[in-house]
Amino acid sequence: MNDDDLTRRAFAAAKRAADHGNPPFGSVLVDPTGAIVMEAENTVVTESDCTGHAESNLVREASRKLGVGALEGYTLVTSCEPCAMCATAVFWSGISRLVYGLSHERLIGIRKAGPPMLNLSCREVLARGEREVTVTGPLLEDEGAALFGR
Numbered sequence: 001m002n003d004d005d006l007t008r009r010a011f012a013a014a015k016r017a018a019d020h021g022n023p024p025f026g027s028v029l030v031d032p033t034g035a036i037v038m039e040a041e042n043t044v045v046t047e048s049d050c051t052g053h054a055e056s057n058l059v060r061e062a063s064r065k066l067g068v069g070a071l072e073g074y075t076l077v078t079s080c081e082p083c084a085m086c087a088t089a090v091f092w093s094g095i096s097r098l099v100y101g102l103s104h105e106r107l108i109g110i111r112k113a114g115p116p117m118l119n120l121s122c123r124e125v126l127a128r129g130e131r132e133v134t135v136t137g138p139l140l141e142d143e144g145a146a147l148f149g150r
Contacts, residue, residue, distance in 0.1 A: 006030060006077040007101045007139045009039070010054075014079040014147050017041035017054065023114070024147040025079050027054040029062050029095075032073035038062060050115075054078060055086035059093045071095045079144055080107055081137060087122035091129045098122065100137035102144030110148050 001009070006028055013026025025042035040058035044050060055078050062071060075097040076090055081104040090098055104121055111117075126133045138144075 001030075001034065001036075003077070003099050003136060003139060006036075006075075007079070007099060008143070009036065010077050010079040011101060011140075011143055011147060013039045013041050013054065017043070018147065021045050022052075025054040027058040027076060027078040029058055029071075030075040030077060037074070038065070051085065053083065053086050055082045056089045059086075059089040059095070063093060069094055075099060079147065080104070082122045084118045084120045084122075084125050087125040090122075091126055091131075091133060095133065097134045097136070098126070099139065100135075101140050102147075103138040103141060106138070106141055106145060107148075110145055 010026045010028045014024040017026055018024040022042045022045045027040045029037045031037050038061060040054045040061060042054045043052035043057060055076060058076065071094045074095050076095050077099040080102040081100045082090060108117060123135050126135060
């Protein structure tokens with residue numbers, strides 16, 4: 001699968017999150033061979049957990065299943081540019097590459113409501129780390145915006 005296909009897979013996970021009553025965010029973890037290892041949805045509402053973002057949920061579960069420090073060479077693909085918390089989770093996990101759909105900047109422009117956001121790009125967060133995380137995105141922004149009815 002290419003990055004567009006994987007981003008659409010993250011959009012599908014985001015749609016499932018919305019179907020379950022959560023904000024529409026979803027993520028996919030891809031191993032170094034290109035195989036999808038797992039997917040995660042946002043669970044902020046259903047789990048009453050403000051940290052239940054799709055990316056954080058995925059990193060937490062992958063670390064449990066695969067082991068802390070075992071994610072080097074993996075790619076996290078997510079429906080929307082990760083917030084500062086999730087970008088930091090990607091950094092700490094050892095994930096080597098991040099791909100996202102809808103940009104943080106565009107999300108801010110289309111949101112109708114919700115909690116306040118930190119206006120800080122994932123590239124800014126990851127640039128401050130002591131190891132490189134390759135970032136690709138935004139991709140397929142119009143498809144990502146459609147998750148929010150835009």
